[in-house]
Amino acid sequence: MGLDFTVVWEGLPYLLLGALVTIEVTVIALVLGSIIGLLAGLARLSKNRYLAGLAAIYVAFVRGTPLLVQLFILYFGLPQMGVKLPAFLCGVIGLSIYSGSYISEIVRGAIQSIDRGQTEAARSLGFSPAQTMRLVVLPQAFLRMLPPLGNEFIALIKNSSLVSLLTIQDLMRAGQRIISITFRSFEVYIAVAVLYFLLTYTMSVITRRMEQALRIQ
């Protein structure tokens, strides 16, 4: 059986639409995941034991279970409990919670890596704990978060392919639909892979640029 890449060409508009959905899902999850990660990371470092414990449980549980199972709980499990959410929402929430757990560890590590002297100097000047975190610690920690965050965002793009199993019309699912019509698995999956690569590569370029821009400052 010879290769026939014309099917890719014909299916390209469809694949690009799918890629758009993948971008949409990823960007929303990236923003929500970062917010969750920041809050959970701060919570883990909080003096409040319950808050810290709660955050630790969240991280351990989410990191210790497969993303696919988490997505299925949201999409197939919750309706049984009377909570029926649209597929897109389930995908975004699932990915956000999942990446949030990893991002919280990145946030925590970066904050802990900032010299204690910075905090002490800030407190000795009369900055409140919140001001110290917001003005002194986080901006410096952010610089250290960027490289691991870039990796995390790339993982997020790749992991987002799992939402195709929730019937979301993302890049992965668009490819599968084309295959179900053309039976050209090899060519189409190669095309899908190339498009995913373009997305992750763009992401890595963006984070590297940001890093350079911030370093020069």
Added chain:
Amino acid sequence: MIRVEGLEKSFGRLKVLKGVTLEVEPGEVATIIGPSGSGKSTLLRCINLLEEADAGAIYFEGERVDRRWVNGQWTRPPERAIDLYRSQVGMVFQNFNLFGHWTVLENIIMAPIHVLKKPRAEAVAVAKVLLAKVGLADKADAYPHQLSGGQKQRVAIARALAMEPKAMLFDEPTSALDPELVGEVLTVMKRLANEGMTMIVVTHEMNFAKDVADTVYVMDEGEIIEHGTPDTIFTNPVKERTRTFLRQVLLRE
């Protein structure tokens, strides 16, 4: 102005402060000398409430600042009260602890802006005056990593002064410096002392203690073993341990 009474502090089993008492009057320059590990830094950190003492009391301008009498018991004051107290007592650290993501100017103006709620223009004006005072008028836009140790420490002093503190605590401000940079920092501190700033200075610079201090406290193993004018301490100390310590310092120099 600052009174410390019977301060005790342990880290785990290690008792670092064993009942330290001292009093510093407005305008007084007190230096604390003593061997490494005797608890000097811990004492300063307790005075600034960066460390919570186990027992004893700290008074600032006659008011107790480390505890408050609330509903029939002594409790830790609210963070806001502690922040207010800290904003009135400047602290200069051995390792400078400048904020690395800010320029020299920003290092100096941020606390006045965010803590004292000063208008930015006013804070900048004050910062420029202070930078000139510490001899760094041309470094306003530099980042800390572009400065020498001596310059960093002078910025740190300017940063503390920008809060218009009523007293200043120095924890070995020149120990991390190359010998040739010590002088420029001591000069700034001497000028500050001459202007009447109340200062508590932990130092290994015996000449600074001799020339500038009103009172010298000698600390050893968590206690103040004696205190007096520089004259008495350096020429006629009472305690044998003080003599031993001074002899060792002289040998090192």
